[in-house]
Amino acid sequence: MIAAARPVTNPIMAKENRVSVRPISAAASNVRSRRERPCDGCRRRKSKCVPQDSNRCSLCEFHKQECTFIEDPQPRKRKLDADGRPEMPLKKRSIESKVQQYQLEQHVVPVSPPVSAKSELPPVIKDPGQLGDTLSLQRHRHCKHVGRTAHFEPTLIELAPYGSQNEAITDFGVIRKVNNQEFFHLFDDNTSSIDEDEARSLQAVEQIVAPYGPTLIDTYFRNVHPSYPIIQKDVFLNRRQHGDRQFNPPLLAGMYLLAMQWWSREPGLAKQRKPDIDRLQIIATNSLILAMQRPKLSTLQAGLLLLQRPETNTWNLTVQLVALAQELGLHLDCSEWLIPTWERGLRKRLAWALYMQDKWSSLTHGRPSHLRSADWNVQPLHAYDFGENSCVQHGTGGDGFDAAQEENGRTIFTEMIKLTQITAETLDAFYTQSAVSDFERAGNHATRLILERAKPVQIKLKDWAANLPACAKMDSYTPDELSTNVYLHLAYYATEISIHRRIVASLNPASAETYMLYICRSAAKTRLISAMDFVNRLRLEHLDAFWYFASKTNFALIGTFGSLLWSTAPGKEEAQFYDMRLREYRWTLKASAKRVEWMAEAVEVLDANRTMLNALPEKPIALCKADTVMGVKESILIPPKQPFVPMYSEDPGEWPYEDDDDLSQDVEVGA
Incomplete structure (x- = not known):
């Protein structure tokens, strides 16, 4: 049951503006207003000073003594903050915050109180961020969301009487309403x-x-x-x-x-x-x-x-x-x-x-x-959600930071969110337990099922890359200035690799159609080469910039994908090609690790993969056409004369991708 709370119109200002009707004694030369302090007797007793119609408060009337305001306050022992200064009392801070909020709402210009020669409290530190008005950043309170299936019914909570701060005092604590459907339970930080x-x-x-x-x-x-x-x-x-x-x-x-x-x-x-x-x-x-x-x-x-x-x-x-x-x-x-x-x-x-x-x-x-x-x-995020007034149109912001750099950074942050949503679809489509079970039940047709699921995700990735703003592209950097857009591109390659990694792992050379084997492995090889070339293009402006936490693993994923292609290569020539590219990639990472230490972990993953690859039996010489790439003969499966027809397609000319080249076509993110 919810207890009724007292109506709150403006309790703080009402109390602060209350006028005392008790006459002032002529003997009290240093009398101060009752709204500022209790009488001397109540102060000594540490009791509440309740005014009466007479010249004395209730306690002074009871003890038959004079009610004066002459004595100075006794010194108090206060906690020290991190800078060694006395810490402001919780009650005073709370009142100060609420008064400031009321003044802002009523457009009242605050008037500084008179400074006494002997101040009872340390100077009040203003709250420029107005943390007292926030929901989840208050200094001495924290909140927890009231869920719809919890033992508190939102419909009943809505009936509670809410004050000007949208807070209600109930039998089970303070509730704050943020709209007609969502409520938060407020708790004091009293530990x-x-x-x-x-x-x-x-x-x-x-x-x-x-x-x-x-x-x-x-x-x-x-x-x-x-x-x-x-x-x-x-x-x-x-x-x-x-x-x-x-x-x-x-x-x-x-x-x-x-x-x-x-x-x-x-x-x-x-x-x-x-x-x-x-x-x-x-x-x-x-x-x-x-x-x-x-x-x-x-x-x-x-x-x-x-x-x-x-x-x-x-x-x-x-x-x-x-x-x-x-x-x-x-x-x-x-x-x-x-x-x-x-x-x-x-x-x-x-x-x-x-x-x-x-x-x-x-x-x-x-x-x-x-x-x-x-x-x-x-x-989704919009420009106004960043809500900082520090930037101006030209030069640096009011706080001395580069406004253009901050604007570009916000664009990268927003684009990373969009990419992550596509990455989430990739994980749901290929790596959840339900997806794994679907592929196992599909048996020899698992690759076809994976390709059908890959098509919409691949199209979204392609559109995302094509619509990147100019400041987020790989070639958008200024010499001698740090460029943070590289972690965005690395995440793009990690997402693409996660798709093709699942496709390649599902291929069974013994049962897969020759054309499907050819087109899938060709597309995977193209992605790997593109990702490795991206790493080769990194400059000092990129290496010294901020890298998102997943970057360490994303670098390692490129090497792991190359090792997967090496281990599943049908012929010796193709295996040698991946061996050579992985050695080059390892050298690049090791050189970069001198500048960025955490890249050394990606090198360790490469070395661990190579150790496991040593257990592979020797590959046969492929009986197929061979082209020379960078001095190494690379085996390329010859596609059949008749195109492969997917199992789940009613139209013989339809392919899970837009056309046969779509799987092997590289999307150059930095273009």
Whole structure:
């Protein structure tokens, strides 16, 4: 049963503007208003000061004593924040935030209160980002989405009396309404032990990177943020500018850890001793576990940033973040929610970043995805969803960052989302357990079934590549300036390889038609050569840029696909061709690994594959036409005179792709 709440019109302003009717004693020379403090007697007793019609409050009337306002307040012992300053009381911060919100809504210009010679409280730090108005970024509260099958019925919750903040006090806690269908249960962050741990963690993080913290923050926003915009930059920088240091410890640590990838390339840092990365990583991981107990958007941001590092990319953490995001309601459409506009945009960007994290983790780890399309209702991103006012049309933005670079980065981020949706279709079509069962039941006709499923996905990939904006193309870069669009192209090749990898693995030379064997292997070889040539074209501007977390595995997938083609080659000449190309690819990766250390893991995967390939029996010399490619005879199966007719086609002239050449035609993404 829902208890009725008291109607709230504007409780904060009503209390602040209440006028005392009690006359002021002439003996009290330093009298202050009752709305500012209790009387001296109630202050000493730490009791509530209740005014009466007489000149005394209720307690002073009871004790038959004079009600004065002469004594100075007693000094209080307060907690210190990360910078060693006294921490503001929770109640005062809450009131300050609500007053600011009311003033904004009523267009009231705030008036600074008179400054007393002996101030009871430390100076109030303004909240430039207005975190108190947000749903999932409040300082001292966290929220959990109320699901439709939970023991709370949304229809009944709708009946509760909601105040100006769209919050209702019920028998089971505070409920916030974001629209007529979605509700969140609000909880206080009242675990003091966690607060103390977070304060110590934040202090430790700052000590590890000191005095280079500000430089690393600038490095992060210059190199990572443009193409991975999961932080509200203007809010973050405004908070730092106004002296606010109450940041989420794992989030700040994640930003520092990613920024340190460019330590040797920053003029002000290159000659300095690098901070202890291992210790910073441990603090970030441990503090993230604590932060998950009180889920907020900052917790999700921290987890996503830590997952961008090759050392911390784990499937377990990805799954935890999916669960955390669902508690925050990130899988829902927030376009019309009653929350700040910038928070709506941030929630959408975070939701799609999580979507990409889940799908690419599913591909790279070979695990089932935890985000189902039936439960995903996040709308596509638009320009206004990025909601940062720092950029101008020319030159740099108001915060000193390149506006054009940030605009290009947003385009790459948006295109990566579109590509990931196609990648998700690929995983559903070929790698789910139901798909594997379908192929097993198809027996000798499995390849035909796979080709039919591949056609719509392949067409979408081709259209995506053809419609790439100019700034996202491979050849779109400026010399001596970092270009982040390469991880987008690498992801494209990984998606194509995932399709052809399934096709090649299903081919059975003993039972497959000669033409189908020819066209499938030719198309697969074309994709492999195109992907390897892409890696050969990488420049320093690409290698030194930000790489998406899946890039490490995507480089390895190219080599794994080449090893698959080598192992299934019908003749010795074709096997030798793949052997030669894989040796060249390994050399390229090893040379690049001197610049980008994590590429060495792709080299290790190549070496492991080659060790397993040593167990292959010697290939026979193919009895077919041979062409010379780069000095090596490459066996090419001769296609039959009559075209292959698919099993499931009623029209003898129809092929699962648009034409016979569509399978072997290369889509040049950078063109």
